[in-house]
Amino acid sequence: MTPEPTTTLTDVDLPETPLTTPEVPAHESASEAAANGKNGRRLSLQDLKAFYGDNEAVHGINLEYNPNEVTAMIGPSGCGKSTVLRCINRMHEEIPGAYSTGKVLLDGLDVYASDVDLTAVRRAIGMVFQKPTPFPTLSIFDNVAAGLKLAGIKGVEASDRVEWALKGAGLWNEVKDRLNSPGIGLSGGQQQRLCIARTIAVEPELILMDEPCSALDPIATLRVEELIQELKEQFTIVIVTHNMQQAARVADRTAFFLLGDLVEVGPTESIFTNPTDSRTEEYVSGKFG
Amino acid sequence: MSAPTFNEAGLRGLPPVSPGRVRKDRIARTFIGALTLIALVPLVLVVFYLLKQGLGAWNGDFFTTDPTGRTCFPGQTTCSIGGVRSAILGTLEIVALASVIAIPFGTAVAVYLVEYGKQSKFANTVRYFVDVMTGVPSVAFGLFVYIVLVASGIGGSYAGWKGSVALALLMLPIVVRSSEVVLNLVPNQLRESALALGAPRWKVIWSVVLPTARSGLITGSLLAVARAAGETAPLLFTAFATNELVFGLGQPMNSLPLQIFNDVRTPQDAIVQRAWGAALFLVLLILILNLVARLAQRRSRLA
Numbered sequence: 368m369t370p371e372p373t374t375t376l377t378d379v380d381l382p383e384t385p386l387t388t389p390e391v392p393a394h395e396s397a398s399e400a401a402a403n404g405k406n407g408r409r410l411s412l413q414d415l416k417a418f419y420g421d422n423e424a425v426h427g428i429n430l431e432y433n434p435n436e437v438t439a440m441i442g443p444s445g446c447g448k449s450t451v452l453r454c455i456n457r458m459h460e461e462i463p464g465a466y467s468t469g470k471v472l473l474d475g476l477d478v479y480a481s482d483v484d485l486t487a488v489r490r491a492i493g494m495v496f497q498k499p500t501p502f503p504t505l506s507i508f509d510n511v512a513a514g515l516k517l518a519g520i521k522g523v524e525a526s527d528r529v530e531w532a533l534k535g536a537g538l539w540n541e542v543k544d545r546l547n548s549p550g551i552g553l554s555g556g557q558q559q560r561l562c563i564a565r566t567i568a569v570e571p572e573l574i575l576m577d578e579p580c581s582a583l584d585p586i587a588t589l590r591v592e593e594l595i596q597e598l599k600e601q602f603t604i605v606i607v608t609h610n611m612q613q614a615a616r617v618a619d620r621t622a623f624f625l626l627g628d629l630v631e632v633g634p635t636e637s638i639f640t641n642p643t644d645s646r647t648e649e650y651v652s653g654k655f656g
Numbered sequence: 657m658s659a660p661t662f663n664e665a666g667l668r669g670l671p672p673v674s675p676g677r678v679r680k681d682r683i684a685r686t687f688i689g690a691l692t693l694i695a696l697v698p699l700v701l702v703v704f705y706l707l708k709q710g711l712g713a714w715n716g717d718f719f720t721t722d723p724t725g726r727t728c729f730p731g732q733t734t735c736s737i738g739g740v741r742s743a744i745l746g747t748l749e750i751v752a753l754a755s756v757i758a759i760p761f762g763t764a765v766a767v768y769l770v771e772y773g774k775q776s777k778f779a780n781t782v783r784y785f786v787d788v789m790t791g792v793p794s795v796a797f798g799l800f801v802y803i804v805l806v807a808s809g810i811g812g813s814y815a816g817w818k819g820s821v822a823l824a825l826l827m828l829p830i831v832v833r834s835s836e837v838v839l840n841l842v843p844n845q846l847r848e849s850a851l852a853l854g855a856p857r858w859k860v861i862w863s864v865v866l867p868t869a870r871s872g873l874i875t876g877s878l879l880a881v882a883r884a885a886g887e888t889a890p891l892l893f894t895a896f897a898t899n900e901l902v903f904g905l906g907q908p909m910n911s912l913p914l915q916i917f918n919d920v921r922t923p924q925d926a927i928v929q930r931a932w933g934a935a936l937f938l939v940l941l942i943l944i945l946n947l948v949a950r951l952a953q954r955r956s957r958l959a
Contacts, residue, residue: 490854
């Protein structure tokens with residue numbers, strides 16, 4: 368198992384909440400979270416290795432992501448952080464020749480189990496990409512409803528969910544009068560929030576974000592970061608970022624990757640102020656990467 | 657002017673362009689300009705002659721009668737050589753059926769190559785054969801269909817639908833290649849976004865990839881249709897030619913290229929002029945298809 372910090376204070380409002388440790392069985396932590404009125408899931412990676420053909424890009428990662436927390440994955444380009452992210456919702460295997468070994472457990476359920484429906488995994492684990500990717504032929508409403516349609520949700524229920532998702536993504540007030548205009552007519556920042564709305568509309572168990580702000584200007588970035596803070600009330604969030612300030616701003620815990628290995632993981636503050644590994648210190652202090 | 661000058665900082669001044677380079681530039685420009693003009697001459701002449709000769713043939717019954725009339729002798733007033741109605745109908749029907757065959761097949765092949773086959777051995781083999789098919793002369797497709805469908809007597813002898821098959825074979829590689837290019841233009845992130853929402857692959861293709869590429873697919877298909885509409889050789893010994901107005905594709909049918917082919921071979925001036933009229937109409941038809949294709953492209957959502 369990963370050198371896990373013994374306990375992690377996740378929520379200042381509930382300091383007495385016993386904090387989940389890797390030893391706690393997954394379903395218990397989930398029910399705990401549910402008891403606190405939160406429904407984020409626990410995710411754990413066990414000896415996850417990822418390959419591109421013969422090239423092993425990720426060398427056996429063990430990592431825990433706590434429910435209703437934002438976990439940031441940082442590291443220099445090519446360190447495998449995005450690959451790890453794409454392994455979680457099984458997008459990695461979409462690349463020809465790419466595969467992975469090891470376990471990805473969502474509340475104890477292995478998403479790589481042989482009888483698991485791939486599409487169900489991806490419905491349960493939402494993903495926001497680096498570039499905003501609204502579907503160009505669809506209206507704002509239909510973009511958000513795209514995932515709902517797949518889940519068979521239609522009519523009034525779908526309209527309600529679209530409104531809820533757009534409000535959740537902080538976009539409702541900007542688009543409520545033009546829900547039928549094309550999604551690509553929005554600005555870059557709005558498009559990214561539209562994609563976040565599209566992701567949360569299906570109420571996933573977990574949200575993955577792959578450098579969600581790298582194509583956005585600082586104001587749009589700030590808006591998305593605020594949104595991430597709001598979303599963690601309901602979802603467990605994993606975010607890959609190149610921007611260390613962003614990791615410091617949004618993440619409860621931060622994991623530092625280097626050359627396909629997990630170097631260190633811990634509370635964001637201690638990673639940035641008091642890292643245990645010298646390589647982490649060099650990276651966060653800007654000596655390389 | 658040409659002597660190097662120095663400014664206050666002691667730097668060498670920027671010399672003017674040498675007269676030799678100016679002269680070379682002028683010669684080169686004149687040369688390529690002249691070649692462009694020469695290349696335009698036949699194009700302009702073709703259009704000019706088509707309009708000059710063809711418009712004269714467009715009289716009152718050109719579009720409403722069939723080419724079944726007789727040559728008028730001097731002094732006769734009640735006779736008429738007839739128009740090209742059956743040829744227009746035949747071309748429209750034959751090309752429509754060919755499109756119905758070739759466009760779905762061709763698009764399906766392109767979807768396979770882009771979304772499933774990718775760089776696999778089989779996909780690359782298919783690509784290679786599609787390329788070879790693009791280069792096959794159209795008369796070879798006509799000959800193939802003649803041997804397989806006409807000479808073998810399947811469904812009778814010559815028939816419009818057999819011409820459609822020959823044209824469809826001609827169109828298929830064009831549709832495949834143009835559709836493949838367009839589908840490759842659809843950003844991969846869009847596919848991934850849809851997959852990450854939990855959409856199965858067929859749904860991603862049907863609901864995201866094809867709609868995004870739609871205008872480009874239409875453009876490519878229309879260009880293939882335009883190409884097929886002007887072909888003579890594949891129809892020559894498949895659909896054959898009859899002057900009568902035929903509605904059913906099960907019988908030999910007339911078509912514009914064949915009407916032109918047959919009319920031009922006659923010695924009568926009036927009938928040759930009818931060929932010009934038919935040619936003008938065919939060119940206009942293809943021009944309209946190209947314009948529609950361009951309009952579709954302009955509305956494209958892909959770069």
